[in-house]
Amino acid sequence: MASFRVKGGLKLKGEITPQGAKNEALQILCAVLLTAQKVTIHKIPNIRDVNKLIELLGEMGVRVEKLGPESYSFQADAIKLDYLETKDFLIKASSLRGSVMILGPLLARFGTGRLSKPGGDKIGRRRMDTHFTGFQKLGAEFHYDKKKEIYHIDGKNLKGAYMLLDEASVTGTANILMAAVMAEGKTTIYNAACEPYLQQLCDMLNRMGAKITGVGSNLLHVEGVKELKGTDHTLLPDMIEIGSFIGMAAMTQSEITIKDAQIHRLGIIPETFKRMGIKMEFRGDDIFIPAQKHYEIETFIDGSILTIADAIWPGFTPDLLSIVLVTATQAKGTVLVHQKMFESRLFFVDKLIDMGAQIILCDPHRATVIGLDRKYPLRGIRMTSPDIRAGVSLLIAAMSAEGTSVIDNIEQIDRGYQYIDQRLNALGADIVRVD
Numbered sequence: 001m002a003s004f005r006v007k008g009g010l011k012l013k014g015e016i017t018p019q020g021a022k023n024e025a026l027q028i029l030c031a032v033l034l035t036a037q038k039v040t041i042h043k044i045p046n047i048r049d050v051n052k053l054i055e056l057l058g059e060m061g062v063r064v065e066k067l068g069p070e071s072y073s074f075q076a077d078a079i080k081l082d083y084l085e086t087k088d089f090l091i092k093a094s095s096l097r098g099s100v101m102i103l104g105p106l107l108a109r110f111g112t113g114r115l116s117k118p119g120g121d122k123i124g125r126r127r128m129d130t131h132f133t134g135f136q137k138l139g140a141e142f143h144y145d146k147k148k149e150i151y152h153i154d155g156k157n158l159k160g161a162y163m164l165l166d167e168a169s170v171t172g173t174a175n176i177l178m179a180a181v182m183a184e185g186k187t188t189i190y191n192a193a194c195e196p197y198l199q200q201l202c203d204m205l206n207r208m209g210a211k212i213t214g215v216g217s218n219l220l221h222v223e224g225v226k227e228l229k230g231t232d233h234t235l236l237p238d239m240i241e242i243g244s245f246i247g248m249a250a251m252t253q254s255e256i257t258i259k260d261a262q263i264h265r266l267g268i269i270p271e272t273f274k275r276m277g278i279k280m281e282f283r284g285d286d287i288f289i290p291a292q293k294h295y296e297i298e299t300f301i302d303g304s305i306l307t308i309a310d311a312i313w314p315g316f317t318p319d320l321l322s323i324v325l326v327t328a329t330q331a332k333g334t335v336l337v338h339q340k341m342f343e344s345r346l347f348f349v350d351k352l353i354d355m356g357a358q359i360i361l362c363d364p365h366r367a368t369v370i371g372l373d374r375k376y377p378l379r380g381i382r383m384t385s386p387d388i389r390a391g392v393s394l395l396i397a398a399m400s401a402e403g404t405s406v407i408d409n410i411e412q413i414d415r416g417y418q419y420i421d422q423r424l425n426a427l428g429a430d431i432v433r434v435d
């Protein structure tokens with residue numbers, strides 16, 4: 001288990017370029033299974049989850065070629081379906097959440113898929129019903145081996161269907177969409193998730209020959225085609241990394257420019273940080289955050305305490321609520337953070353409380369943060385990172401704190417943030433990786 005030793009109280013200065021988006025990468029990488037032709041992908045981040053998925057694709061028979069530091073080509077012209085029956089496959093596939101999205105493409109192209117319980121953050125229940133109900137609507141048969149915890153999905157000759165998803169699941173929508181693109185006839189997916197990464201997936205599939213309309217809305221229409229061809233795709237900048245850098249700049253009183261942020265695809269994210277009093281300027285496609293001694297959380301118009309809650313896109317992404325929460329600890333004012341989607345994602349606040357933050361955990365979904373307005377700095381402590389976003393929130397807390405902190409279990413952070421220690425040290429941070 002590796003750790004970060006973080007010297008607090010340092011101000012950062014300079015430019016940082018966001019990595020390619022983790023959660024988009026996981027969808028796009030699974031989509032390479034949909035064609036026997038070559039697919040080239042650019043801006044692939046060098047992070048644990050993505051590397052694991054690339055390795056898994058390689059084991060499945062996909063020919064993987066590294067073309068440059070962030071570019072790869074993939075060719076799925078010799079998939080070894082018998083590998084899906086091995087223990088090695090089940091173990092590797094279950095080590096990350098994103099692997100669940102190999103099921104849709106496998107079903108579409110080969111009429112069969114297998115998976116053991118997918119991994120990912122332990123942040124509450126993470127059900128998969130939406131995925132399987134969608135596959136069943138297309139005519140596939142689903143079987144769950146309870147003893148071995150293996151999901152089986154089988155079905156040749158999928159047929160297009162109308163479906164109203166029981167929840168706008170991100171990976172569920174991607175999975176069903178990829179299963180539907182080669183189903184016979186017309187599929188309609190209502191209550192689809194529509195975040196930018198899904199829009200990117202739709203655009204990529206359309207370039208491969210799919211016929212999807214309604215992109216960007218929660219009503220997708222798919223006209224099935226016989227086969228798909230190769231394409232080139234470039235990932236968006238990671239919006240969760242961008243949000244993390246905004247929070248980090250405010251907490252550490254740093255002057256940072258986030259380069260090439262594709263601001264028009266960030267939805268409500270910049271506005272939400274602005275409501276916390278954080279000043280930022282859009283300079284072309286860069287976000288300039290000046291060093292700011294104080295930032296004051298707005299209230300609602302009637303003077304009541306601001307609530308920041310997650311919601312499906314175009315609402316505020318749940319993956320940034322932990323960052324909002326830590327950033328509020330040194331703001332002036334009070335905010336109620338309401339994590340509606342996941343029930344175990346706020347428990348990391350006990351570490352922030354140990355550091356001196358004023359937080360009341362109201363229940364598993366809600367925490368009230370009373371900002372200290374920098375009257376008292378947080379204190380450096382030793383702590384463990386429970387999940388990817390809490391991990392980065394603790395890193396931000398440690399960077400702003402007085403003294404030195406140690407963060408254990410940084411494998412969680414490495415799941416989704418590329419060379420984060422080196423990139424932040426280049427701006428003036430002091431983070432040492434201890435193995």
Ligand SMILES: CC(=O)N[C@H]1[C@@H](OP(=O)(O)OP(=O)(O)OC[C@H]2O[C@@H](n3ccc(=O)[nH]c3=O)[C@H](O)[C@@H]2O)O[C@H](CO)[C@@H](O)[C@@H]1O
Binds near residue numbers: 026125169317319341
């Ligand atoms: C690999 C990947 O892409 N992971 C992301 C993906 O996970 P993932 O696709 O697994 O998450 P889902 O969108 O399926 O659902 C997330 C949670 O929200 C609940 N839910 C979802 C939709 C809804 O309308 N109502 C509702 O309550 C679900 O029951 C679940 O507990 O989307 C999540 C929600 O943005 C993000 O946190 C994850 O980072």
Ligand SMILES: C=C(OP(=O)(O)O)C(=O)O
Binds near residue numbers: 097098122
């Ligand atoms: C929850 C997340 O990831 P995963 O779905 O891979 O666990 C995340 O990226 O914040």
